[in-house]
Amino acid sequence: MPFFLRPMRLEDIAQVSLVERECFSAGWVPTPFKRDLRRDTMFFLVACEARTPANADTEARAFSTVRQPGDPPPVLERLVRGIKGLAGDHPPPPDFSQRIAGFLGLWYIVDDAHVTVVGVRETARRNGIGELLLLGGIEASLRRGMRALTLEVRASNLGAQALYTKYGFRQAGVRKGYYTDNHEDALIMTTADITDPAYHSRFIRLRDSHAARWGRSARYLG
Numbered sequence: 001m002p003f004f005l006r007p008m009r010l011e012d013i014a015q016v017s018l019v020e021r022e023c024f025s026a027g028w029v030p031t032p033f034k035r036d037l038r039r040d041t042m043f044f045l046v047a048c049e050a051r052t053p054a055n056a057d058t059e060a061r062a063f064s065t066v067r068q069p070g071d072p073p074p075v076l077e078r079l080v081r082g083i084k085g086l087a088g089d090h091p092p093p094p095d096f097s098q099r100i101a102g103f104l105g106l107w108y109i110v111d112d113a114h115v116t117v118v119g120v121r122e123t124a125r126r127n128g129i130g131e132l133l134l135l136g137g138i139e140a141s142l143r144r145g146m147r148a149l150t151l152e153v154r155a156s157n158l159g160a161q162a163l164y165t166k167y168g169f170r171q172a173g174v175r176k177g178y179y180t181d182n183h184e185d186a187l188i189m190t191t192a193d194i195t196d197p198a199y200h201s202r203f204i205r206l207r208d209s210h211a212a213r214w215g216r217s218a219r220y221l222g
């Protein structure tokens with residue numbers, strides 16, 4: 001699969017805002033990315049097209065905020081960036097010209113990760129990218145010590161509901177007339193305890209079958 005996940009950065013805002021506008025109708029309130037990216041309780045992932053599948057890992061690693069063994073410290077990395085021969089095996093500098101196909105937002109509230117937004121470019125849908133983003137979102141939530149994921153979805157959005165149901169989300173309630181454009185109801189969907197061994201086994205099965213179907217995809221979660 002020529003896609004990989006990495007954390008969203010400020011430099012991605014223009015592209016992600018376009019994807020968000022394409023995904024949601026007139027009643028949607030645009031995400032204030034500039035503010036939210038600075039919040040410790042918010043986390044955004046983007047799915048990028050790798051130039052070639054073989055490069056996906058290196059391209060994703062360039063954005064990783066997790067230091068790899070042998071990586072120079074960030075200040076030094078900045079100094080040597082672009083000086084040929086000094087970079088050695090270190091990841092290349094991030095390339096913000098990558099095309100972003102989709103994104104997902106999380107808001108960590110105590111031990112519950114609220115999925116604030118998920119969207120995939122129209123032309124890229126039904127290629128496993130929404131599922132890849134959800135896989136990454138669940139992994140990021142586990143790392144952050146969350147026990148469940150929760151979200152709201154339009155009652156009429158059966159495609160998105162099918163995706164969430166596949167990952168163990170169940171309807172937990174309804175917000176009557178939640179959407180201001182057409183007063184449509186929102187279904188509140190939530191997972192079981194994601195730290196539970198039963199959920200973990202299900203997650204591993206889904207992750208493996210996604211990789212078998214779409215190919216292994218690098219996931220850098222920051």
Ligand SMILES: CC(C)(COP(=O)(O)OP(=O)(O)OC[C@H]1O[C@@H](n2cnc3c(N)ncnc32)[C@H](O)[C@@H]1OP(=O)(O)O)[C@@H](O)C(=O)NCCC(=O)NCCS
Pocket residue numbers: 023024117118119120121124125126127128129130131132152153154157158159160162163164166
């Ligand atoms: C919902 C959305 C993110 C799904 O992304 P995607 O990349 O097309 O989804 P995937 O290809 O990864 O599909 C994964 C699963 O989702 C479900 N699914 C996705 N789109 C579907 C559709 N149109 N109809 C039925 N099921 C669908 C299926 O269960 C699918 O699994 P399968 O391939 O085994 O059947 C995408 O349609 C989108 O961006 N929609 C507009 C924005 C939106 O509605 N966001 C959700 C707000 S709550």
